[in-house]
Amino acid sequence: MSVIATLNSFPLYLICGSIIAFVALICVVFIIRAYRAGIAMGMDPKILKRVITSSATFPILPSVGILLGVIALSGSLGLPWPWLRLSVIGALHYETQVAQAAAESVGIGTLSPETMTLSAFTTIALLMSICIMWGMVLSVFLNKGYLKKIGFKNSEDKTELNGKKKGGFGDLAMSAMFIGLVSAYIGSYIGGFVSSNGLFTFSGDWVPLGVVLVSALVMAFFVYLSEKKKKGWVDNFSIAVSMLVGMSSAILFSLI
Amino acid sequence: MNRNDYFEKYNKKTHFLGRVFSVITLVLLVGAPFLMGSILGASPDIGAVAKGFISVGLVWFVSSIVEFLIYTPMLGAGGSYLAFITGNLINMKIPCAVMARDIAGVKTGTPENEIVSTLSIATSSLVTIVVLALGVLLLQPIQGFLQSPVLQPAFANVVPALFGAMAYKYFRGNMGIAVFPLVIMSLLFILVPSLTGSTSMMIIPSGGIAIGIAYLKFRNKK
Numbered sequence: 001m002s003v004i005a006t007l008n009s010f011p012l013y014l015i016c017g018s019i020i021a022f023v024a025l026i027c028v029v030f031i032i033r034a035y036r037a038g039i040a041m042g043m044d045p046k047i048l049k050r051v052i053t054s055s056a057t058f059p060i061l062p063s064v065g066i067l068l069g070v071i072a073l074s075g076s077l078g079l080p081w082p083w084l085r086l087s088v089i090g091a092l093h094y095e096t097q098v099a100q101a102a103a104e105s106v107g108i109g110t111l112s113p114e115t116m117t118l119s120a121f122t123t124i125a126l127l128m129s130i131c132i133m134w135g136m137v138l139s140v141f142l143n144k145g146y147l148k149k150i151g152f153k154n155s156e157d158k159t160e161l162n163g164k165k166k167g168g169f170g171d172l173a174m175s176a177m178f179i180g181l182v183s184a185y186i187g188s189y190i191g192g193f194v195s196s197n198g199l200f201t202f203s204g205d206w207v208p209l210g211v212v213l214v215s216a217l218v219m220a221f222f223v224y225l226s227e228k229k230k231k232g233w234v235d236n237f238s239i240a241v242s243m244l245v246g247m248s249s250a251i252l253f254s255l256i
Numbered sequence: 257m258n259r260n261d262y263f264e265k266y267n268k269k270t271h272f273l274g275r276v277f278s279v280i281t282l283v284l285l286v287g288a289p290f291l292m293g294s295i296l297g298a299s300p301d302i303g304a305v306a307k308g309f310i311s312v313g314l315v316w317f318v319s320s321i322v323e324f325l326i327y328t329p330m331l332g333a334g335g336s337y338l339a340f341i342t343g344n345l346i347n348m349k350i351p352c353a354v355m356a357r358d359i360a361g362v363k364t365g366t367p368e369n370e371i372v373s374t375l376s377i378a379t380s381s382l383v384t385i386v387v388l389a390l391g392v393l394l395l396q397p398i399q400g401f402l403q404s405p406v407l408q409p410a411f412a413n414v415v416p417a418l419f420g421a422m423a424y425k426y427f428r429g430n431m432g433i434a435v436f437p438l439v440i441m442s443l444l445f446i447l448v449p450s451l452t453g454s455t456s457m458m459i460i461p462s463g464g465i466a467i468g469i470a471y472l473k474f475r476n477k478k
Contacts, residue, residue: 008399011295019284020385023341026277027382030334033273034374037266041259043360043368051356051372055379058355062348063387070388071395074402075411081292083392087385088285089343092418094316100415101312104454105304112412118298123308125289126300131313133285134320135340136278143328143336144271150329169474176433176470177315178426180463183437185419187462188455191445196452207409208416215420223424239421246417247410254409 003116007078016084023088061236066092068240072247073099076111081125089132092239097181102127186212207253215246263367267333270374274337281341311457330354330364334374342381352380432473437465 001009031052038048069092073082077099085095100111102124108115111124189208196204222238225231293299327345328336331353339349356376362368401407427434441462445451451458 006296012292015288015291015295017389019281019288020389022284023281024382024385026281026341027338027378027385029273029277030338030374030378031382033266033270034334034371034378037263038368038371038375040262041367041371043371047360048371048375051360051375052379054359055352055356055376056383058352059348059380059383060387062344063384064391066344066384067388067391070392071402072411072414072417074395075407076414079392079395079399083388084288086344087342087388088281089341091344096414096418098308098312098316101459102304102308105308105311106301107304109453110412111415113408114412118296119293119301122289122293122296122298122300123304125292126286127305127308127313129285129289130305130309131316132320132343133282134317135324136282138320138324139328139337139340140275140278140282142324143274143333146325146328147333169471172470172474173467175426175430176466177318177463178422179430179434180437180466181312181315181459182419182423182426183434183441183466184455184458184462185415186423187438187441187443187445188452188458189416190442191447191449192452194446195449199447199449208413211413211416212420212423215417216424219421219424223428239418242421243414243417246420247413250409250413250417251406 003118003121004075004078004113006118007116007121008080012078012080016080019084020087061233065237065240068237068244069095072096072240072243076113076116077121077124081121085128085132089136090128092243094132095128098128098131099124100185207250210253211246211250214249215242218242218245259367263370267367267370270334270337270370274333278337278341311454311459315459315463330373331377332365332370332373334370335377338374338377338381342377342384344384348380348384349377352376433466433469436469437462440465 035048035052039045066086070079070082070086072092073086073095082095086092096111103109103111103115103120105127106117106120106123108117108120189212193204193206193209194200194202219238219242222234222242225234226238289300323345324336324340327339327350330350331339335353339345339353342349353373353376356372357364357369360368360372362372395402441458444458445455
């Protein structure tokens with residue numbers, strides 16, 4: 001049985017499916033508690049039902065985008081694990097970066113079905129869990145005290161409606177951190193093409209660079225649609241579809 | 257029991273349940289790779305996990321702190337415990353909670369917002385779980401196709417595809433910051449090609465350069 005076939009085996013579906021089912025149960029518990037509390041506190045049941053209905057319809061489109069991300073990762077990590085990671089805590093851009101870093105740490109180089117081993121997979125899975133868990137850890141230890149201390153006051157002053165904090169170096173530093181991260185990888189693709197077979201031979205693998213270019217162009221198109229044509233709904237798919245088109249271009253590039 | 261006492265009691269139990277569920281989810285998530293490893297006969301390499309965490313995990317650790325500080329007051333107790341368990345905050349949970357808050361006409365920091373935010377995040381998480389479960393079920397018949405050799409170059413290029421999309425998003429409007437780490441990293445990888453095997457370690461100096469330049473630009477603007 002191939003590594004990917006093993007990663008798609010029933011026991012892995014059972015483990016990942018059970019955890020997802022547990023998280024679904026948590027959601028049900030919180031819905032019931034919040035609804036009952038709202039009624040007990042005198043809130044209008046019609047408004048509560050509207051909140052539930054709109055919150056149930058809003059995530060359908062983004063969820064399809066997330067599903068595309070599951071497909072993108074399933075080629076190298078199998079289906080069950082990306083299904084779990086993108087159902088619980090995860091986000092597509094995060095999962096892919098961490099999986100790639102883990103692939104390098106275990107010595108298989110790139111996140112690829114050809115180089116994947118079972119040991120590399122469990123290591124990658126553990127690193128993905130450890131890297132993303134800090135929001136939950138902070139919540140366990142600090143949520144109660146933090147909310148008590150700020151008393152929820154002025155929180156609206158600090159945030160805009162889309163949830164992004166206004167101005168300040170914090171925002172710029174976060175963007176800069178991601179710019180540094182992306183620059184390191186794109187630099188490695190450029191270096192790989194120019195010098196991997198000897199300094200300045202320009203005979204290395206150019207496919208990753210081509211893929212970077214294609215997915216950037218697709219993302220530029222989505223940004224154009226979102227900002228110039230006011231089709232904000234495309235944001236739900238922009239990263240996943242850019243990735244899938246970029247990945248598809250690799251098939252064409254490899255035939256050249 | 258009056259309204260305030262009721263809410264106080266509700267909130268106290270929310271923190272209790274939120275903590276208990278978060279700890280159980282943490283144990284399940286960290287335990288799953290070990291369980292899968294014991295079934296597959298391949299345990300995780302702890303040394304490689306530590307190395308990977310130092311290179312890329314620290315970036316996300318800082319990101320988690322920022323997200324916790326910003327989003328917790330917006331979402332309230334129940335909403336934030338749930339949001340950090342279920343993830344996809346910026347692309348789904350936050351906009352959904354804000355929309356629900358607008359529909360209900362409640363203000364951040366009020367008991368009503370606590371109720372609405374929890375309802376909104378729990379419902380949207382549940383829908384995502386159902387959509388993904390249905391999607392995974394529907395993907396079963398095409399598993400063979402997904403594993404066919406002709407598609408393998410696509411799956412081998414997941415990471416460049418992600419970074420191409422992210423590069424456009426982050427570089428536009430920030431080219432003054434991006435040009436330095438991009439040029440320096442490219443030159444480094446061209447002159448020392450063996451560094452390609454440890455690209456994730458190069459995120460640290462690259463990120464440091466970008467943050468340093470961002471700080472200089474920020475200070476000059478002030």
